Amino acid sequence: MTKAIKAQSLRKVYNGNPPVEALGSVDIEIEDNEFFTLLGPSGCGKTTLLRLIAGFEHPTSGRLEMFGEPLQDLPPYKRQINTVFQNYALFPHMTVAENIGFGMEMLGKPKSEIKATVDEMMDLVQMSEMADRQTSQISGGQQQRVALARALAPRPRILLLDEPLSALDFKLRKSMQLELKRLQTETGITFIFVTHDQEEALTMSDRIAVMSNGAIRQIGGPRDIYDHPADRFVADFIGDTNFLDADVVGKDGDLTALRLTSGKTITASAHDDATGRVTLAVRPEHAQLATSDEGLLTGQLREVVYFGTDTHLHVDLGDGTTFVLRQQNSPDMPANATAGSTVGITFPPAAAQVLRD
Amino acid sequence: MAKRAFDIRRQTGFTGIAIACFLMLYMPIILLVVYSFNAGTSIAIWEGFSWRWYASAWENDLVQEATIRSLIIAFWASALSTSVAVLAALATTRTRSFKGQTAVFAVIHQPLMVPEIVTAVALLIFFAMIKVATGYNGLAYLIIAHSAFCIPFAYLPIRARLQGMDLTLEQAAADLYATPFQVFRRVTLPQLWPGILAGAMLAFVISLDDVVITEFVKSAGQDTLPTYMLGQLRRVVTPEINAISTALLGISVTMVIAYTLLSKVRN
Structure with a gap:
């Protein structure tokens, strides 16, 4: 069975003086249809790994595969991967519906199909009433749902989520955690979720990779990680x-x-x-x-x-x-x-x- | 109690100096505007209110021609310099930093630094050679000259706008299958419009106002409004000059207000 994502000796060094090694020779395999979480404190390399998978950064060395195909030389717009950004990055000059339909429009899908999918997506995230609103006229939680719908609409094979819940208040965050898990199960899309919140990681994930200093310290299910932490860092960071x-x-x-x-x-x-x-x-x-x-x-x-x-x-x-x-x-x-x-x-x-x- | 930081407005004499400065700046302009409504033929002795000099300027064929020529040049100079400025701004904000970037900034800003008279003389000599070689004597020389010195004025607000824009929006578009050109057309450009309009307006006003370079580059019979006015001053001075100046002032002030409003448009 091919892996959704397979990284071999993946390394990223940012140029500068001195150069910064954000990711040092990481090996990772993410299964298809999995809710996979990259967990670690800020600066641990989790966002860098996500940006390498999305294609916003180019690896310094190493291999990256998606369903068995080499990925590292494809530009972002040729990857069947969509991202939910931390600040949502909704297009301010487009309505809610135009935002959600953007990806399919760029793929050159017929108008009728775009409309049907946009309607379906707005239904899925309970935003049907808001189709013609400007993105500045909706609340943070609603923007979050639109960002999610926009990323899901073109039916990517992998969905990347970069701390999408961090800007929401406590109650909304709790309900969105369950919502995200439900969406992942329903759509069958591989979710790769980045967070620094260990509780969020434990409640939603099938598997978790705990990272620090550009390296993966432990990969395992939530219970594995919590009950059998591999090293002092993991034991200290989780719980x-x-x-x-x-x-x-x-x-x-x-x-x-x-x-x-x-x-x-x-x-x-x-x-x-x-x-x-x-x-x-x-x-x-x-x-x-x-x-x-x-x-x-x-x-x-x-x-x-x-x-x-x-x-x-x-x-x-x-x-x-x-x-x-x-x-x-x-x-x-x-x-x-x-x-x-x-x-x-x-x-x-x-x-x-x-x-x- | 924490002491207030040094407050220049509380220093002795500040108010007096400020008022003196504003008077120096604006009294002449106010006088110019007032005397444009003079009923008499003097620009210094008030003889009552009248619109006669505005009517006189409006009916003056030379003023009409110069005005139209000024507007044509300003339009094309603004369009050309803004197009170039958009490309320059994209190249200096949306690419990896490259060797010689500081030199490129210096070259773009060059017209702001080099004395105008130097540019004017250089263009005079250069265009004279081309005129001899091609035999062409039209407005294109003025349009090209104006475009050149308008570029930095158009470039600055456009670059400021690009730098203020959220880069993740462009990444999000690329993530949603938009090719680099589609990203530019669908995401970057729509948000850049206020900057482009502001730059174009600033360039238009700068071109409309130019005397030095125009005076050197223009061929016979190619007076713009400012060079026509300069020519008039050498002969009889009537409040007609005041009326034309006031009209120009009105256009400039309107443009500057529009520019300020546009620069303030944020997401």
């Missing part, structure tokens, strides 16, 4: 994490025995080359309070922070680090811990993830 030092003391098949700084030993799955001093990641919601005898770790409870749905407990482990636990709140739950008391912390072996540095 909240406690980092613990531990020493590898033995191996038994897939399982590795690790001694915590408290002296207690746990078994966890680890990558093969884990030896000596390693870093463990434990999610705050995967750990529980225990008595100080039972706990894998002990410490002093410093702060109890109430968040409505849950409570965050900050435990000072005595070696300069703070461990955060997150407990779901329920009405019949007693306030079982008070600040200042000595407590234990426990977590199941599966919750501990050995990280590559």
Whole structure:
């Protein structure tokens, strides 16, 4: 099966003094009909990768293929790829309907077909009432829908979305997330979505590529990335994490025995080359309070922070680090811990993830 | 309390100097306009209100001819220089920065820097050679000369407009299957129009007003309105000159206002 996008050793250096390497030898394969997200902080190279796929930038070296055909030498207007821009980039001198029909018009489609598709698209994004409005006369959320309809109308094989939700308010963003996922499933078009918002990435994507400093750190499904972060950067960037030092003391098949700084030993799955001093990641919601005898770790409870749905407990482990636990709140739950008391912390072996540095 | 930054308007004597400057600039023009309505034949002694000098100028065949010639030259100079300016502006804003770009800017702006009299003499000598070689004596020399010095005036507002435009719009069009020419025609050009009109108007006014280069380049019987007026001043001076000047002033002010309004049009 051919891949929607296949990049091999793709590299982009921007000329300048000094030259900036925005993307350093990236390999990536994106499946057809997939909701794929490029996630990372600003400056990580995700937008550069998107612009290389769209054709606005030319790679310094490497190969780029779309459904098995070489892509890197085609100009943007010859690629069956459309983009939803971060600032929407709607044409200010055209109406909503003219904007949506622009791509098909440029492809030389007959007027009747353009009209039918434009109507269908406006229906799809619930903008039928607004066909003859100027783009300056509609709200940000509506402009967002028009930009989406305009990019979908020519039926591209791949749709690129460059942080399209970042300018919307919280509630609108939530509903658009579900809407985008629905559109992707309905149209069967491969979506490549760029964001720095980890929650957005987790809720919408089939697969996520986490990027930093022009490189891909990990590719996997949302659960993979969250539950089994490959390295410290991914664990730190996605969600909240406690980092613990531990020493590898033995191996038994897939399982590795690790001694915590408290002296207690746990078994966890680890990558093969884990030896000596390693870093463990434990999610705050995967750990529980225990008595100080039972706990894998002990410490002093410093702060109890109430968040409505849950409570965050900050435990000072005595070696300069703070461990955060997150407990779901329920009405019949007693306030079982008070600040200042000595407590234990426990977590199941599966919750501990050995990280590559 | 934070002290206000240095405020020049609060310095002693500022108001006086400002008023003096404005008087120096506008009193002569106001006097010129006032005396264009003089009933007498003097440009210095007021003898009552009258439209007679406007009527006199309107009926003067030489003024009519010079006016029409001025308008023809200004129209063509404006059209030619604006077309060239659009191409120059596209080449200096929509391409990768290239070697010698600063030199290109300098060349485009050259007519603003070089003393007009130098350009005028150079054109006189150059065109004289062509006139001898071809035998052609028509208006084309004036049109070409005017086009040349109008280019920077047309270029500046067009370039400003191009630089202010959102580049992602052009990328979006290319992304939606528009070829580079379609991008220009369907996205760049429609947004560039206010800049083009502003540039064309500025060029028109600059051409209409020129004396020095026209005086040197024109052949016999090719007076434009300003060179006709200059010629008249050497003979009898009547308020007819004031009337023509006032009419020219009216056209220029209208154009400048239109130019300002157009430059303010934003997305």
